[in-house]
Amino acid sequence: MASYPGSAKLFDSHSYVLVTAARDEALFIEETIRSVVGQTVRPLKWVIVSDGSTDGTDDIVRNHAAAHPWIQLVRMPDRAMRHFAGKALAFKAGVDALADVPYAAIGNIDADISFDRHYFAYLLRKLAANPALGVVGTRFTDATLDYDYRFVNIDHVSGPCQLFRRACFEDIGGYVPSALGGVDHIAVVTARMKGWQTRTFLGQVFVHNRAMGSQDRSILAARFRTGAKDYALGGHPLWQICRTVYQMRQKPYFSGATMLMAGYITARVLRIRRPVTPEVVQFHRHEQMQRLKKFVASAAAQAANTLTSVLVPRPAGHR
DSSP: OOOOTTTTSOOOTTOEEEEEEESSOTTTHHHHHHHHHTOSSOOSEEEEEESSOOSSHHHHHHHHHHHOTTEEEEEOOOOSSOOHHHHHHHHHHHHHTTTTOOOSEEEEEOTTEEOOTTHHHHHHHHHHHOTTEEEEEEEEEESSOOOOTTTSOTTSOOTTEEEEEHHHHHHHTSOOOOTTSOHHHHHHHHHHHTTOEEEEEEEEEEEEOSOTTOTTSOHHHHHHHHHHHHHHTTOOHHHHHHHHHHHTTSSSHHHHHHHHHHHHHHHHHHTOOOSSOHHHHHHHHHHHHHHHHHHHHHHHHHHHHHHHHHHSOOOTTOO
């Protein structure tokens, strides 16, 4: 049985903080700020880290911070390229700015999402109810993705909005920089490896206002990068084949699936450096194979039931 640091203490379901890493988000961040300001349970503090923004993002944040002192802008040094390692580094700068705040939970929210006024109250209740929960989130909608939550792993918590119990976040060492992305994925896998539970709850939803993974690249290029990221994070080859087949249900159907597999194969051939330890890779692959076995067993059982209903004659007089 895992031990959960701090679980014996009363969890304060009102003491949470937020950190947002933002780079050139002037088109979307206003809606995100409105969503947070409108919460029935507001954060003790929200640090928005501008990661070299040049489009007016900083001015928008400053205007709102003037009206809401619990919002703080932190400016990172300029950098030429957008990459996901920058998100992890910016988030760390935000965490550093919270050193004197006595919070029980810390949330990562992207600067291009929105949600209703009860969103964080909902998530905080989930953490308060179960001391084993380390990371929580909800389902989301996106212009280019249509997740069927009958098949999506609800133990994963999507990166645009993750709320961590503080003890869990400190236990995993925060976000690990990864130039290909997947810092959110590394965090939840590592949390489970260390004995924490992670969960996506379906009773709330956030809206991702920008097409997932489309910053500075086309949808097909984003699919290629996702495939490369899958390899970098240790994804099993058999799992990747199944994921590619599943991708054919999503637009752009065949071309999107092809680019997903091409990214994985290219990264495998090049043997790109993985940002995770061998232990995380092994744990991740074990989880994937367990899920695949359950899916195959369930599909086989359904097929057997269907075949039985067709072949076995009904009793006389049965309608």
